Amino acid sequence: MRSCIGILLRLPARDLISMKRVCKTWKEFIDSREFARAHLKSWKSRFEIILFQGVFPALDFVSLDIRTNTHHQLPLRKLVDETSAIILDSLDGLILFGVPSSGNKLYVCNPLTQKLKLLGLIEEFRTFYKLVFDSALQKYKVIGFCYQYLVSSKYWVLILDDDEEVKPPVWREVESRFWHCLRVEFAAVLVTGFLCWIAHTITENREDREVYIQTMDIVGEEFKHKIKLPIQSTDNYSIGCKLLQMENVEGCLCVAIPESQTELGIWILEDWNEPSWIKKYNICHDPELGKPLHFSKRFSILYVMDAYDSEKVKFIVKIHGELYSYSLKCPNPRETCEGFPKFTYVPSLMRWD
Amino acid sequence: MAIMYALKSSDNEIFEVEQKVIEQSETIKKMIEDGAATGEIPLQVSSKTLAKVLEWCKQRQHKTVENENDDNKGKRKKERDEDDDIKEWENKFSDELKADKDVLFDLLLASNYLDLPALLSFLCQLVADMVAGKMPEEIRRMFNIENDFTPEEEKAITAEHGWAFQP
Numbered sequence: 001m002r003s004c005i006g007i008l009l010r011l012p013a014r015d016l017i018s019m020k021r022v023c024k025t026w027k028e029f030i031d032s033r034e035f036a037r038a039h040l041k042s043w044k045s046r047f048e049i050i051l052f053q054g055v056f057p058a059l060d061f062v063s064l065d066i067r068t069n070t071h072h073q074l075p076l077r078k079l080v081d082e083t084s085a086i087i088l089d090s091l092d093g094l095i096l097f098g099v100p101s102s103g104n105k106l107y108v109c110n111p112l113t114q115k116l117k118l119l120g121l122i123e124e125f126r127t128f129y130k131l132v133f134d135s136a137l138q139k140y141k142v143i144g145f146c147y148q149y150l151v152s153s154k155y156w157v158l159i160l161d162d163d164e165e166v167k168p169p170v171w172r173e174v175e176s177r178f179w180h181c182l183r184v185e186f187a188a189v190l191v192t193g194f195l196c197w198i199a200h201t202i203t204e205n206r207e208d209r210e211v212y213i214q215t216m217d218i219v220g221e222e223f224k225h226k227i228k229l230p231i232q233s234t235d236n237y238s239i240g241c242k243l244l245q246m247e248n249v250e251g252c253l254c255v256a257i258p259e260s261q262t263e264l265g266i267w268i269l270e271d272w273n274e275p276s277w278i279k280k281y282n283i284c285h286d287p288e289l290g291k292p293l294h295f296s297k298r299f300s301i302l303y304v305m306d307a308y309d310s311e312k313v314k315f316i317v318k319i320h321g322e323l324y325s326y327s328l329k330c331p332n333p334r335e336t337c338e339g340f341p342k343f344t345y346v347p348s349l350m351r352w353d
Numbered sequence: 354m355a356i357m358y359a360l361k362s363s364d365n366e367i368f369e370v371e372q373k374v375i376e377q378s379e380t381i382k383k384m385i386e387d388g389a390a391t392g393e394i395p396l397q398v399s400s401k402t403l404a405k406v407l408e409w410c411k412q413r414q415h416k417t418v419e420n421e422n423d424d425n426k427g428k429r430k431k432e433r434d435e436d437d438d439i440k441e442w443e444n445k446f447s448d449e450l451k452a453d454k455d456v457l458f459d460l461l462l463a464s465n466y467l468d469l470p471a472l473l474s475f476l477c478q479l480v481a482d483m484v485a486g487k488m489p490e491e492i493r494r495m496f497n498i499e500n501d502f503t504p505e506e507e508k509a510i511t512a513e514h515g516w517a518f519q520p
Contacts, residue, residue, distance in 0.1 A: 003461045006477035011485055017514050021489040024501050027510070114514060 013347040036349040047344040089131040093348025096131045136219040140352045160352035189246045230267045230277035361393040366400035379468035402459040
């Protein structure tokens with residue numbers, strides 16, 4: 001049995017779906033929660049990138065496996081039988097998405113196991129949604145944030161539960177005032193139980209603003225750290241242009257800061273309590289390799305690590321809707337692909353109940 | 354002079370092996386430590402499979418000894434060459450196993466029984482690569498598994514995951 005488990009754990013999640021048809025023992029095994037968790041753990045670093053592809057009206061989501069360069073459909077529209085869907089977040093193989101065409105319904109699904117749950121409606125006053133995992137409850141939660149410029153903001157929490165009732169779960173208002181201004185383009189990253197985002201103090205004078213990273217403890221549902229950035233605003237090219245990007249790199253908080261038009265610094269947070277950053281990578285663009293890459297344009301960075309070969313660490317950078325990939329071994333060559341990437345996705349058998 | 358041990362396969366063949374090589378197996382290591390291993394060590398593994406196990410262990414042992422003797426100078430290049438050698442050896446080893454599935458599965462069981470985690474993980478990956486993308490029918494044949502689903506049950510699973518089964 002141990003060798004059987006060993007084999008199944010090494011199979012991609014998509015293959016496991018058809019393995020369920022082999023026999024009852026295998027099906028039972030693959031369906032178990034423990035297996036789903038163990039499988040996710042060993043495949044977590046092999047995530048794919050969700051792309052929005054196609055020509056109107058056939059727009060749909062596909063996920064791209066960078067290693068094999070294969071595309072897979074994410075049949076969200078089929079699941080809800082609607083013509084449009086917007087992905088709001090993706091975590092552990094689960095996808096949080098909204099359907100604007102049907103009164104802004106909010107759903108969570110696992111596209112692989114085709115489990116779907118209606119969570120209610122996307123309310124106007126809840127601007128951003130994040131899918132998180134509460135390690136104390138051992139349950140997934142959705143946090144809805146409100147963005148209101150210069151006004152105290154709020155956030156709500158909803159716990160994903162196993163009840164199979166038709167009735168959607170209930171939102172709970174947690175904090176009614178917080179004075180951390182969220183950026184209009186809210187991008188929060190989940191790192192070791194904390195949700196982190198870039199915020200700034202509210203001052204009359206824009207120059208006096210302090211930009212920092214705000215964290216929120218997922219379990220305690222309260223604000224925790226206020227972390228200074230590795231580079232301070234006045235002298236840096238990027239902070240003025242608000243071009244910071246955050247990522248979770250091997251369980252560490254990482255900030256990508258453009259340092260000039262052709263240079264991107266990747267900083268890793270080493271200590272949370274006494275914030276200390278180290279600059280771990282530096283991505284330079286070599287202008288001899290075709291079209292120059294300007295980090296002055298809006299970009300987002302997605303990180304991909306090869307668990308089997310650390311030499312093949314790759315950064316996937318998105319600029320102007322195009323994907324560029326940088327391998328650390330040979331930092332310059334890049335590949336591009338079509339579509340608009342925003343989220344990473346790990347095909348998994350995880351469930352929220 | 355290296356300490357040698359005699360391993361006895363289930364079909365009574367004797368293999369003389371250095372202690373260092375065979376101590377990679379946690380099971381045998383424990384037997385030696387417990388003092389249960391005076392004279393021949395009887396194992397529930399066929400001679401054909403045991404020969405393969407030892408082939409693997411010797412290769413691994415070879416690798417560790419060489420690394421210990423290296424000084425730092427020129428080590429990187431040497432490591433790279435060695436990596437290539439190991440890759441080549443592993444490829445040959447897996448090709449032989451792929452050609453003879455009975456040995457492969459016996460070896461899988463043996464690596465579990467002898468507690469050889471590196472071999473177990475290597476073989477699991479090998480089988481996983483062979484299994485990936487195959488239809489359930491082929492897998493049943495491969496592993497000699499009986500289909501214990503009723504046609505209705507099978508239909509239900511297919512319906513549940515509809516699109517996933519489309520080629």
